[in-house]
Amino acid sequence: MNYEEFKSQVMVLTGINLSAYKENQMKRRIDAIIKKNQCNNYLEYSRLLKVNPVSLQEFVTYLTINVTEFFRNPSQWDILEKQIFPLLLQKKRTIKIWSAACSTGDEPYSLAMVLSKFMPLSQISIIATDIDKEVLEKAKQGQYITRSIANVPKEFQDKFFTEDNGIYTIKSNLKDCITFKQHNLLKDPYPANMDLIVCRNVLIYFTEDAKKEIYTNFNKALIDDGILFVGSTEQIIMCQEYGFESYKIFFYQKAGLKR
Numbered sequence: 520m521n522y523e524e525f526k527s528q529v530m531v532l533t534g535i536n537l538s539a540y541k542e543n544q545m546k547r548r549i550d551a552i553i554k555k556n557q558c559n560n561y562l563e564y565s566r567l568l569k570v571n572p573v574s575l576q577e578f579v580t581y582l583t584i585n586v587t588e589f590f591r592n593p594s595q596w597d598i599l600e601k602q603i604f605p606l607l608l609q610k611k612r613t614i615k616i617w618s619a620a621c622s623t624g625d626e627p628y629s630l631a632m633v634l635s636k637f638m639p640l641s642q643i644s645i646i647a648t649d650i651d652k653e654v655l656e657k658a659k660q661g662q663y664i665t666r667s668i669a670n671v672p673k674e675f676q677d678k679f680f681t682e683d684n685g686i687y688t689i690k691s692n693l694k695d696c697i698t699f700k701q702h703n704l705l706k707d708p709y710p711a712n713m714d715l716i717v718c719r720n721v722l723i724y725f726t727e728d729a730k731k732e733i734y735t736n737f738n739k740a741l742i743d744d745g746i747l748f749v750g751s752t753e754q755i756i757m758c759q760e761y762g763f764e765s766y767k768i769f770f771y772q773k774a775g776l777k778r
């Protein structure tokens with residue numbers, strides 16, 4: 520079995536289209552997990568994936584790289600709080616937010632905490648999605664170790680977490696602000712009428728063609744003047760081609776009708 524055939528098998532077994540991910544990086548990672556599972560080649564490993572659901576889930580989690588933390592890149596969260604939320608809330612009292620590729624939930628919970636400075640928790644509603652079911656389960660549980668919450672301001676730690684033996688658990692009033700759902704950015708329909716889409720540190724793994732398709736879909740999913748917040752190595756070259764204007768570094772605004 521060659522890599523092309525292995526990719527087809529993965530598509531059948533997981534719905535993940537490996538052709539949309541950068542090939543060299545992906546092949547290196549797959550070779551490493553094949554070795555770790557003491558298989559000799561794609562064929563042996565694909566047989567293992569077919570018969571063993573635990574290995575299959577381990578493969579998906581390994582492939583998708585779930586590294587995340589609360590308030591990742593704090594200075595960008597400062598811009599979000601001081602400039603982006605006030606901008607989006609100029610004309611309306613509530614906003615629709617999508618945290619796409621949210622991993623274990625650190626990002627959508629961070630969003631809800633900041634937004635709580637602007638409105639009661641009962642008015643906050645964030646959709647948070649990821650392709651990986653296992654991280655979504657962790658996100659719903661909302662339990663974190665000290666390291667992941669290092670950037671959470673003290674006032675938020677006191678307000679929104681309970682601590683027990685070094686495990687920090689999100690309080691249910693904050694959990695209730697977020698709906699977690701499985702969603703594949705390369706395949707599933709996108710939600711509509713979003714005011715803010717936060718999609719950080721995932722597009723770096725995709726090919727240029729896949730990125731183009733995703734930017735176009737994000738643009739359609741936003742309302743006019745809505746904002747897309749990207750990761751710190753993910754500036755969009757020629758953002759106008761996808762209907763965006765650069766608003767601040769790492770924040771892109773959907774060009775509205777009035778422009």
Ligand SMILES: C[S@@+](CC[C@H](N)C(=O)[O-])C[C@H]1O[C@@H](n2cnc3c(N)ncnc32)[C@H](O)[C@@H]1O
Nearest residue numbers: 583585586587620622650651703704719720721
């Ligand atoms: C490095 S994490 C980024 C988490 C968070 N956004 C952050 O910046 O801290 C990348 C996430 O993208 C998810 N992912 C990878 N491919 C995806 C796809 N095709 N659709 C949706 N999520 C995907 C992974 O499961 C992983 O949780």
